[in-house]
Amino acid sequence: MTVETGAQGTVLRLTDITKRFGALTANDAVSFHLDRGEVVALLGENGAGKTTLMNILFGQYTADDGSVELFGHPLPPGNSRAALDAGVGMVHQHFTLADNLSVLDNIVLGTQSLWRMRADRAAARAKIEQLAQDFGLAVVADAKVGTLSVGERQRVEILKALYRDARILILDEPTAVLTPQETDALFVTLREMVARGLSVIFISHKLHEVMAIANRVVVLRHGKVVGAVETAVTDRHKLAELMVGAEVKPPVVRASKPGPALMRLNGVSTPAQGNTPGLDHADLELRAGQIVGIAGVSGNGQAALAGLLAGTERPSDGDMDIHGLHPQDWSPRTAMAAGIARIPEDRHKTGSIADFTLTENAILEGFDKPPFARGGWMSWRAARDFAANVILKYDVRCPGPETRIRLLSGGNMQKLILGRALETKPQVILANQPVRGLDIGAITFVHGQLLAARDRGAAVLLISEDLDEVMALSDVIHVLYEGQISPPFARGSMTAAQLGVWMAGGGAQDAA
Amino acid sequence: MRLEPIANPTLARTLGYPLLALIATVVIGSLLAMLAGANPFGVLGLILQGAAGSKFAILETLNRATPLIFTGLAVAVAFRAKLWNIGAEAQLYAGAVMTALIGTGALPWPSAALWPLMIVAAMLAGALVLLGPALLKVRFGVDEVVTTLLFNFVVLLFVSYLLEGPLKDPMGMGWPQSARLIPDARLPRIATGLRLHWGFGIALISALVVWVIQSRTTLGYAMRAVGLNRQAAEFAGIPVGRVILKTALLSGGLAALAGFSEVAGLKGNLTLDISPGFGYTGIIVAMLALLNPIGVVVSAIFVAGVFVGADSMSRAAGVPTYIADIMLASSLLTMVLAISLTRVRVRWR
Numbered sequence: 051m052t053v054e055t056g057a058q059g060t061v062l063r064l065t066d067i068t069k070r071f072g073a074l075t076a077n078d079a080v081s082f083h084l085d086r087g088e089v090v091a092l093l094g095e096n097g098a099g100k101t102t103l104m105n106i107l108f109g110q111y112t113a114d115d116g117s118v119e120l121f122g123h124p125l126p127p128g129n130s131r132a133a134l135d136a137g138v139g140m141v142h143q144h145f146t147l148a149d150n151l152s153v154l155d156n157i158v159l160g161t162q163s164l165w166r167m168r169a170d171r172a173a174a175r176a177k178i179e180q181l182a183q184d185f186g187l188a189v190v191a192d193a194k195v196g197t198l199s200v201g202e203r204q205r206v207e208i209l210k211a212l213y214r215d216a217r218i219l220i221l222d223e224p225t226a227v228l229t230p231q232e233t234d235a236l237f238v239t240l241r242e243m244v245a246r247g248l249s250v251i252f253i254s255h256k257l258h259e260v261m262a263i264a265n266r267v268v269v270l271r272h273g274k275v276v277g278a279v280e281t282a283v284t285d286r287h288k289l290a291e292l293m294v295g296a297e298v299k300p301p302v303v304r305a306s307k308p309g310p311a312l313m314r315l316n317g318v319s320t321p322a323q324g325n326t327p328g329l330d331h332a333d334l335e336l337r338a339g340q341i342v343g344i345a346g347v348s349g350n351g352q353a354a355l356a357g358l359l360a361g362t363e364r365p366s367d368g369d370m371d372i373h374g375l376h377p378q379d380w381s382p383r384t385a386m387a388a389g390i391a392r393i394p395e396d397r398h399k400t401g402s403i404a405d406f407t408l409t410e411n412a413i414l415e416g417f418d419k420p421p422f423a424r425g426g427w428m429s430w431r432a433a434r435d436f437a438a439n440v441i442l443k444y445d446v447r448c449p450g451p452e453t454r455i456r457l458l459s460g461g462n463m464q465k466l467i468l469g470r471a472l473e474t475k476p477q478v479i480l481a482n483q484p485v486r487g488l489d490i491g492a493i494t495f496v497h498g499q500l501l502a503a504r505d506r507g508a509a510v511l512l513i514s515e516d517l518d519e520v521m522a523l524s525d526v527i528h529v530l531y532e533g534q535i536s537p538p539f540a541r542g543s544m545t546a547a548q549l550g551v552w553m554a555g556g557g558a559q560d561a562a
Numbered sequence: 563m564r565l566e567p568i569a570n571p572t573l574a575r576t577l578g579y580p581l582l583a584l585i586a587t588v589v590i591g592s593l594l595a596m597l598a599g600a601n602p603f604g605v606l607g608l609i610l611q612g613a614a615g616s617k618f619a620i621l622e623t624l625n626r627a628t629p630l631i632f633t634g635l636a637v638a639v640a641f642r643a644k645l646w647n648i649g650a651e652a653q654l655y656a657g658a659v660m661t662a663l664i665g666t667g668a669l670p671w672p673s674a675a676l677w678p679l680m681i682v683a684a685m686l687a688g689a690l691v692l693l694g695p696a697l698l699k700v701r702f703g704v705d706e707v708v709t710t711l712l713f714n715f716v717v718l719l720f721v722s723y724l725l726e727g728p729l730k731d732p733m734g735m736g737w738p739q740s741a742r743l744i745p746d747a748r749l750p751r752i753a754t755g756l757r758l759h760w761g762f763g764i765a766l767i768s769a770l771v772v773w774v775i776q777s778r779t780t781l782g783y784a785m786r787a788v789g790l791n792r793q794a795a796e797f798a799g800i801p802v803g804r805v806i807l808k809t810a811l812l813s814g815g816l817a818a819l820a821g822f823s824e825v826a827g828l829k830g831n832l833t834l835d836i837s838p839g840f841g842y843t844g845i846i847v848a849m850l851a852l853l854n855p856i857g858v859v860v861s862a863i864f865v866a867g868v869f870v871g872a873d874s875m876s877r878a879a880g881v882p883t884y885i886a887d888i889m890l891a892s893s894l895l896t897m898v899l900a901i902s903l904t905r906v907r908v909r910w911r
Contacts, residue, residue: 071566362797382799394797403791414787414798418780426780 059086060122061218061249062138067116069102076102078273079116084218089240089250091260091281093293094270095489096460100253103270104220108133108140121217139211140220145203149196153189154178157210174213181212185242186235196325200347201232208239219243220251225259226515229347230550237263255293256518257286269293294490301497304505306525309338312509313359313390313478318368320354322533328354330533331368336478336509341500342538343524344513346553351533352482352513353395359480359511360392361385373477386415391476393467395483395513397460401467404456408448411455412437412470436473444469445495461492468499479503479510485519497523517546517553531555565906576904583900587893591872594888598881605875609889612874613867619874621758625828627859627866629654629837631765632820633844634851634858635772640692640813642776642853643789645699645806647692649710650817651841652717656691657684657818659721661825662729662740662832665747673746680747680822681764688818689811691717696810700803714841722834729832740832749827761823765859768816772855775812785809817841846894852901868893 062084069077077099084090094100105111107118109130118125120136147156158174175191182189187205189198195206204224211219221240225233240250240263254260260267261281269277269292277292313336320328326349334355336342346352357363358370361382369376372388385392394400402411413422413433421432437451444465448458455463464484471479481500485493500523504510514520520527527544529536529552536552551557568575588606596602613623633650640647647653660683669676695709724730725738733741749760776782784805787795796802824836847865851857872886 360797361799382797386799392797399791400794400797403787403794405790406787410783410787414794417783417787423780428778428780428783 060084061086061120062251063119064103064107065117065119067103067106067113067118069099069106069111069113075273077106077113080270080273080275081116082268082275082278084249084251086249087244087247088265089244089252089263091252091254091264091267092270093254093257093260093267093289095255095293096487097489098270098293099273100270101222102273104140104222104253107138107220134214137215137217138220139208139214139216139218141204141207141211141222141224143223143226145207147195147203147206150194152192152194153198153206153209154191156195156206157213161214178209178213181209184246185212185239187239200227200349201229201235204228204236205239216248218249218251220253222253223255224252225254225256227348229553230517230546231554233259257289257293260289261286271295290490299494301494301501301522303501303523306340306504308340308525309507311335311337312373314369314371315358315365316369316371318358318365318370319533320358320363321366323353325349326353327351327533328366329358329535332533332535334528334535335538336511338477338507338509339504340525341504341510341512341523343520343527344511344530344535345517345520345527345549346515346530348515350530352530354533355511355530355535356395356480356482356513359385359390359478360394361390386474389474389477391471391474391479393464393471393479393481393484395486397463397467402455402463405454407452408441408446408455408458408466409433409437409451411466412440412451415470416474440466440469440473444472444499461488461495464488464492464496468496472499472503476503477508479508480513481510482513483515484512486515517549521546521549529553529557531557566909568905568907571904579900579903580897583893583896586896587868587889590892591875591885591889594885595875595879595881598879598885600879600881604879608875608878609868609871611871612878613871618757619870621756623863623867623870624762625758625866626870627862628759628762628765628827629820629824629840630843630847630862630866631762631769631859632823633817633840634847634862635765635768635855636813636815636817636820637844637848638851638853638855638858639772639776639785639816640809641789641848643785643806643809644792645696645809645813646707647695647710647810647813647817648707648845649692649695649713649841650813650820650844651837651839652710652713653688653691653814653817654821654824654837654841655717655721656687656814656821658821658825658832658836659724659729660684660687660818661747661822662743665743665826666741666831667744670744671746676747677749677826680826681819684818684822685815686818688816688821689814692810692814692817693807696807700806718834721832725832725834731831738834742831743826747826748830749823759823759827761827764819764823768819769855769859772812772816776855781805781808817844820844846890850894850897850901865890865893 060083065081067077067080080103092100102111106113109128109132112128120133126132154175157178178191187209189202189205189209195203224236228236244250252264264281266278266280267289268275269289271293315332315334317331317333318329319331322328329351344352344355354363358365361380361384364380377384377388398404413436416422422429434451440446441448441451446462446465448462485496488496500510512520512523525541526538528538529549531553532555536557592602592605595605612619614620633654636650636653637647661680664680664683665676691713692710695706695713698704698709699706722738725740729740731739731741752758752760752763776786784800787800788802788805792802820840825832829836843865847858847862850861868890869886872889873883876883876885
C-alpha cells in the first residue's frame with residue numbers, strides 16, 4: 051500500500067482556518083498539521099471550536115478564511131464527500147449504526163451497489179476479518195448490532211472507517227462511553243494503526259488519555275490554537291493550564307461526617323426499558339452528609355435508578371424507604387415533597403423548557419405553590435425575585451431573567467437548574483451526569499455546590515459515566531452493571547482499574 | 563441552503579416581511595383577476611373598498627370575523643398545549659345545537675337568564691365533543707388529529723338528522739332548519755340598524771379572558787409548559803394528562819361559542835350551513851396569530867377582511883368568487899413564510 055503524502059509526510063494541513071457565526075468567532079486562524087503515522091490530540095473545553103473545525107474538514111461548514119490540504123492536495127470547501135472520498139474516516143461520539151442490521155451489513159452499507167450485494171459479501175467478509183485481525187478489533191460479523199456492547203459498537207464504527215480505506219481516522223471523545231479496560235484496548239488498536247502508517251486525530255478533554263496516546267497535542271481555547279506541544283515534553287498540569295487559561299485546582303474534599311440514612315433501597319427492582327435493563331434487586335443507602343457515587347458504563351440501569359429518585363419510576367419489587375416512610379403514590383410531586391432535589395441527566399430535554407424564560411424555568415418545579423402562585427393565580431413578581439436570586443447566587447451569566455433559556459450556554463443552564471433544585475433546601479440530591487459537556491469553570495462550580503450541600507448535611511447521589519469524577523467526589527462508590535448495584539466501596543479503597551473490572555461485570559466473580 | 567435563527571429581529575424585519583406578504587397576496591390576486599378577464603390594477607382598491615370602504619363593509623367584516631375569533635381562540639388554546647384540535651367545526655355545531663334547543667321556546671325565560679344558560683350549555687356541549695378525543699389521546703395515545711377531524715363529519719351528520727327529525731321547524735316549508743329562536747333568546751345588535759351583534763363583543767371579551775388565563779394563571783403556565791416540552795413538564799411534576807383534558811374543555815367551549823353566536827346573534831335559527839368551514843379557517847387564524855389570543859382578534863379580522871373584500875371585488879370586477887378563496891390561501895402561505903423569515907435568516911451557498 052502506498053500513501054500519497056505532502057512534504058515531510060504530512061497528510062493533513064489546516065492553514066489559518068477562520069469561521070465566524072455572527073459575532074462569535076468559532077475558529078480564529080487555526081493552523082495545525084497531521085503527519086503520517088502519528089496521533090495528534092485535539093484538546094479543548096466544550097465550545098473551544100473542536101467540532102466546528104471537524105465540520106469544516108467534512109464540508110458541513112465552509113470556512114470564512116483559510117485552507118485545508120489533504121495528502122498534498124487542496125480540499126474543495128463545502129463538499130461533504132471530498133474528505134470521505136480522500137480517505138478520512140470519523141467515529142462520532144454518538145454512533146451511527148443500524149441496530150437491526152448485522153455487523154457485516156452495517157460496515158458495507160453504502161459502499162456497494164444495490165444490485166450486486168450478494169456477490170460481494172464473501173469478499174467483504176474476508177476484508178473485514180483481515181482488518182479485524184490486523185488491528186485487534188474483535189467482532190462477530192454476523193451478530194446484530196443491537197445486541198453488542200458499547201465497546202463493540204465502537205469497534206464496528208472504526209472498522210467501518212477502515213473498510214472504506216481511511217488513512218486518517220478522527221475519533222470524537224471515543225473514551226466517554228468505555229470502561230478503563232476497553233479504553234486500554236482501544237489504545238492498543240490505535241497504536242497498531244499508526245504503526246501501519248495511518249494517522250489519528252484524537253479529540254478529547256481527558257488529559258491523562260491524551261498524555262497516554264498522543265504524540266502531539268494541539269490545544270484550542272475560544273477558537274484559537276493556544277499551544278501545540280509534544281506530549282514527551284509536557285505534563286497534565288501544563289496542558290490543563292493551556293486548555294483553561296488559568297491554573298486548575300482539583301476540588302478540595304474534606305472528610306465527610308456521615309449522618310443517619312435518609313433514603314434506603316432494599317432489593318428494589320424496576321422494569322427494563324427496551325434494551326436497557328432496569329434495577330435488579332438493588333440495595334442502596336444514602337446517608338446525610340455523604341456523596342454516594344454510581345460508576346458504570348451508561349445503559350446499565352442508571353436511568354432506572356435516577357428515575358426512582360426523581361419520582362418518574364416506581365419499584366416493581368422491593369422496598370423503598372425515605373426518612374422511614376414508604377411512599378405508596380410515588381411521583382415527581384411526592385419525590386419533591388419528600389425533600390429530593392433532582393438534577394436530570396438531560397438538561398435540555400428534561401431539565402428545562404427551551405422557549406421559557408429563565409424566570410419561567412426557575413419556578414418550573416414549584417410554579418403552582420406559594421410564593422409563586424396563590425389560588426391558581428401566578429405571582430410573577432415573586433417568580434422574578436426568585437429567578438434573580440438564583441441568577442445572582444449561582445453565578446448564572448445571562449442578559450437577564452426574561453431571557454429565553456435556549457440562549458444560554460450549557461453551563462449557565464445547568465447552574466440555573468442546580469440553583470432551582472438547591473434553593474428548596476433539599477435533604478436528598480440526585481445529580482445525574484451533572485457536569486457532562488460543561489467547561490472547567492462550570493464543572494468546578496457545580497462540584498463545589500454539591501460538596502457544600504453535602505457539608506450542610508444533604509445526602510447526594512452522584513451518577514456519572516466519568517470515573518474520574520465519581521472517584522474525586524464520592525465518599526462511597528457503587529458500580530452499576532446490568533441493573534445490579536455492587537457493594538459499597540469507601541473512598542480510596544479501589545483503584546480505577548479495580549472499579550473497571552466491576553464496570554465490565556467481572557467484580558462479583560473475582561470477589562467470590 | 564441554510565437557516566440561521568435570529569435572536570433579536572429588528573423592527574424593520576418584523577414588519578417588513580408581513581408587509582411583503584400582503585403585497586405578494588395582492589399581486590397574486592391581481593394576476594388571477596387579470597387571467598379571469600378583469601383589470602388587474604383595480605383589484606387592490608376593490609378589495610379594500612369591499613372590506614373596509616364603508617360603515618356597512620366594516621361591520622360586515624367584523625360580523626364575519628366574530629365566529630373566526632372564537633374558533634381561532636379554540637385552536638390557539640389547544641395548539642399551545644400541542645393538542646391538535648382539528649375539530650372546531652364539530653364543537654361549533656354542538657354549541658349551535660344547544661343554543662337552538664334552549665332558545666326556540668323550550669324555556670320561556672327572560673334574556674338575562676336565557677343568555678347565560680345558552681352560553682354555558684353551548685360551551686359544555688363543545689367541551690364534551692372534544693373531551694372524547696382528548697381522553698383517547700391521554701389514555702391510549704390515540705392521535706387526536708384523526709379523531710377530531712372525523713368527529714366533524716359525525717357531528718355534522720347528527721345535526722343533519724336533528725334538522726330532518728326532532729328539531730325540524732314544522733313551519734319551515736320542509737327545509738332542514740330549526741324553528742326560529744324566541745326574541746328573548748336573540749343576541750341584540752350593538753346599535754340599532756346595524757347588522758353587527760353582541761357576539762362580537764363576547765368574542766373580544768373571550769380573547770381577553772384567554773389571554774389572562776394563559777399569562778396570569780397556573781393553568782396557563784402548565785398548558786404552555788406541556789406544549790413546549792412535555793417531557794420536562796412531566797419531570798417537573800405537572801400532571802400532563804389533566805392539563806391536556808382541561809385544555810380540551812376550554813378549547814371545545816370556545817369553539818362552541820362560535821355556534822352560539824352565529825345562531826343567537828346572526829342567523830336566528832339552526833341550519834346546516836351556519837358554518838362555511840369556520841372551524842377549519844380558525845386554524846389559519848390561529849397560526850397567523852402565532853397562537854397569541856390578542857393576535858387572534860387581529861388575524862380573524864384580517865382573514866374576514868380578505869374574505870369579504872375579495873368576495874365583493876369578484877362581484878364588482880365580474881370574476882369568479884373562487885379568487886377570494888385562492889387569495890385567502892395565498893395570503894396564509896405568504897404570511898406564514900413571512901413570519902418565519904422574521905425569525906430566521908436564509909443563507910444561500
